[in-house]
Amino acid sequence: MTTNPTIPSQTISAVVSRTGGAIDLPGSLEDATLPAPGAPTGHDILVAVRAVSVNPVDVKVRAGGAGADDARVLGWDAAGTVLAVGELVTLFRPGDEVYYAGSLDRPGSYAAQQLVDERIVAHRPKSLSVAEAAALPLTTITAWEALFDKLRLTESSTGTILVLGAPGGVGSILIQLVKELTGLRVIATASRPESRAWVEELGADVVVDHRAADLDRQILEAAPGGVDFVFTAQSRGRTALFTKVVRPFGQIVAIDDDRDVDLLALKDRSISWHWELMFTRPRHGWDLLAQHDLLERVTQLIDEGRIRTTLTQTLAPLNAESLRQAHRLVESGQVVGKIVVAESR
Numbered sequence: 001m002t003t004n005p006t007i008p009s010q011t012i013s014a015v016v017s018r019t020g021g022a023i024d025l026p027g028s029l030e031d032a033t034l035p036a037p038g039a040p041t042g043h044d045i046l047v048a049v050r051a052v053s054v055n056p057v058d059v060k061v062r063a064g065g066a067g068a069d070d071a072r073v074l075g076w077d078a079a080g081t082v083l084a085v086g087e088l089v090t091l092f093r094p095g096d097e098v099y100y101a102g103s104l105d106r107p108g109s110y111a112a113q114q115l116v117d118e119r120i121v122a123h124r125p126k127s128l129s130v131a132e133a134a135a136l137p138l139t140t141i142t143a144w145e146a147l148f149d150k151l152r153l154t155e156s157s158t159g160t161i162l163v164l165g166a167p168g169g170v171g172s173i174l175i176q177l178v179k180e181l182t183g184l185r186v187i188a189t190a191s192r193p194e195s196r197a198w199v200e201e202l203g204a205d206v207v208v209d210h211r212a213a214d215l216d217r218q219i220l221e222a223a224p225g226g227v228d229f230v231f232t233a234q235s236r237g238r239t240a241l242f243t244k245v246v247r248p249f250g251q252i253v254a255i256d257d258d259r260d261v262d263l264l265a266l267k268d269r270s271i272s273w274h275w276e277l278m279f280t281r282p283r284h285g286w287d288l289l290a291q292h293d294l295l296e297r298v299t300q301l302i303d304e305g306r307i308r309t310t311l312t313q314t315l316a317p318l319n320a321e322s323l324r325q326a327h328r329l330v331e332s333g334q335v336v337g338k339i340v341v342a343e344s345r
């Protein structure tokens with residue numbers, strides 16, 4: 001998705017979801033030419049997008065947009081170069097290499113240029129390629145807020161955390177943050193040889209099979225007395241498991257949309273339930289700089305070689321066909337790590 005020199009500079013190339021709905025519908029994702037976002041104002045920066053990653057939220061918004069009459073630019077992860085800055089911007093200059101997830105309420109990153117608030121953006125790690133960097137922001141913000149804002153873990157935290165959905169995008173960065181920044185042991189779920197190998201490589205201490213009938217026994221064997229914390233990206237049908245494997249006064253942080261969790265069943269053990277949504281800060285304008293700060297910290301951890309990218313597959317070029325392929329893979333529910341669509345491989 002490079003800017004075409006034959007089209008006027010007031011337009012940019014983009015990929016839009018015109019009809020929403022199933023990925024195979026012709027208008028679900030299509031190449032388009034759109035008005036350029038224009039000069040940034042206030043805290044906004046204008047970024048030339050070079051790579052995006054595809055998250056389950058892209059798929060959910062696309063699929064849920066069936067019948068919409070507006071072309072929507074999806075995409076909530078990007079790496080690129082700052083082209084221009086608004087008059088209140090202090091954190092970036094034109095030419096800076098950045099990465100960010102952005103905001104659900106603004107046009108997304110499937111476009112050659114995007115406006116984004118500087119306070120939720122960070123300099124991308126110098127040791128990573130643009131695609132390796134694009135894999136990270138949304139999942140990193142989610143994992144960081146879950147661990148440090150919600151569970152309030154610190155370097156001196158000890159005990160065990162169960163990670164449900166560990167091989168996925170969020171789990172893959174979360175395991176690394178836990179191992180690098182806390183004293184916790186990680187029990188990770190994985191059900192296939194490749195996903196098991198991946199979470200072990202990222203630092204999981206114990207791997208249990210979430211498809212096994214004796215999952216509760218496997219967890220309690222690894223954590224007699226129960227786990228202290230649970231991070232869950234896969235909560236559906238897990239109430240009975242939580243009441244068996246979380247110790248009294250333990251804590252659960254959940255990021256998925258499942259509505260069948262019976263919170264009352266957790267009362268007997270005084271188990272706390274936290275929600276984490278990484279779009280809360282941009283949506284409500286709440287403490288935006290916290291996302292800049294945490295991404296800058298992760299940039300540092302990566303450049304020090306303490307955390308690695310979670311990128312496992314790069315598709316190119318950045319157009320509707322590649323994005324359709326990425327959406328299909330994410331929809332399969334079997335992605336290990338992250339899929340990125342970049343201007344080139």
Ligand SMILES: NC(=O)c1ccc[n+]([C@@H]2O[C@H](COP(=O)([O-])OP(=O)(O)OC[C@H]3O[C@@H](n4cnc5c(N)ncnc54)[C@H](OP(=O)(O)O)[C@@H]3O)[C@@H](O)[C@H]2O)c1
Pocket residue numbers: 055056057138139142164165166167168169170171189190191192195196210233234254255256257276277278279330333334335336337
């Ligand atoms: N609240 C937020 O801010 C936020 C942020 C990011 C994502 N999310 C949500 O969190 C969920 C996960 O996203 P993601 O990007 O991390 O995941 P993902 O990449 O889609 O996760 C894929 C992995 O999940 C595992 N998995 C599939 N079904 C499972 C199940 N029933 N139990 C345990 N593991 C299972 C699979 O591992 P195996 O192959 O080993 O089975 C697969 O490799 C999505 O619903 C997403 O929308 C929310």
